[in-house]
Amino acid sequence: MSDQTYIPRVYGRRVDKPLRARQATLMETLLPRIAMPDPESYLQADREIDAIDPREIFPSAKEIWMEIGFGGGEHLAWQARQHPDYGIIGAEPFTNGVAKLLGQIEDHKLENIRVHFGDARPLIETLKPGLLDRIFVLHPDPWPKKRHHKRRMINPWFFDQAARLLRPGGILRVASDIPDYIRWTLMHAQGATQFEWTAERAEDWRRRPDDWPQTRYEAKALREGRTPAYLTFRRN
Numbered sequence: 380m381s382d383q384t385y386i387p388r389v390y391g392r393r394v395d396k397p398l399r400a401r402q403a404t405l406m407e408t409l410l411p412r413i414a415m416p417d418p419e420s421y422l423q424a425d426r427e428i429d430a431i432d433p434r435e436i437f438p439s440a441k442e443i444w445m446e447i448g449f450g451g452g453e454h455l456a457w458q459a460r461q462h463p464d465y466g467i468i469g470a471e472p473f474t475n476g477v478a479k480l481l482g483q484i485e486d487h488k489l490e491n492i493r494v495h496f497g498d499a500r501p502l503i504e505t506l507k508p509g510l511l512d513r514i515f516v517l518h519p520d521p522w523p524k525k526r527h528h529k530r531r532m533i534n535p536w537f538f539d540q541a542a543r544l545l546r547p548g549g550i551l552r553v554a555s556d557i558p559d560y561i562r563w564t565l566m567h568a569q570g571a572t573q574f575e576w577t578a579e580r581a582e583d584w585r586r587r588p589d590d591w592p593q594t595r596y597e598a599k600a601l602r603e604g605r606t607p608a609y610l611t612f613r614r615n
């Protein structure tokens with residue numbers, strides 16, 4: 380895509396503490412087996428889009444979901460356990476997070492997860508359209524300073540891409556515990572005519588739906604007195 384509206388660079392931590400021996404082994408042995416095709420190799424050719432077909436990756440999945448920035452992978456692994464007949468793609472550039480998810484995949488023998496270890500955005504641009512049933516962006520990095528707002532995952536580019544990837548009726552879930560990011564998301568959602576915010580009453584966005592487990596990040600936000608919003612948008 381020539382008119383990309385993101386800076387092709389990942390901000391934030393890529394790694395913090397050294398991996399445990401088991402995690403390091405899983406990064407070498409399990410990750411290559413469940414890795415998504417590398418979108419950069421498609422994009423570098425001539426910035427080709429629509430190249431990766433998720434149905435080829437999950438040929439018999441009833442639904443295909445994607446989680447962007449899965450952190451420690453608690454939500455992704457939980458959903459994969461609840462829905463063994465769905466395929467779930469996770470994208471995360473943070474090494475320790477990916478290693479944690481791999482541990483859960485091995486512990487629970489999960490067969491229905493594929494991992495993109497890196498920036499989600501090239502992958503988003505490279506997937507074939509209309510094939511995803513759900514997209515999750517849970518507690519994206521808030522980038523509170525105004526001059527960093529362009530680093531935020533949610534923006535007009537993102538809503539356009541989410542609309543391209545989701546089938547009609549598909550669901551986009553976004554959570555944030557930062558009031559400014561909640562406002563920001565709703566403001567951009569208003570400009571995204573392909574989506575409808577499903578909330579009818581305050582409880583619909585104040586209460587986490589039952590099929591949405593808590594992540595460690597969310598638990599920390601609650602402990603620190605921040606109240607998350609759980610936003611659900613439907614693709615028209």
Ligand SMILES: C[S@@+](CC[C@H](N)C(=O)[O-])C[C@H]1O[C@@H](n2cnc3c(N)ncnc32)[C@H](O)[C@@H]1O
Nearest residue numbers: 448449450470471473498499517518520594596
């Ligand atoms: C605040 S954490 C939330 C993690 C997790 N979703 C949760 O709720 O526990 C934000 C996550 O987004 C990831 N992230 C940041 N930029 C990203 C990008 N360009 N593509 C994919 N993930 C990204 C970060 O590495 C981090 O793990």
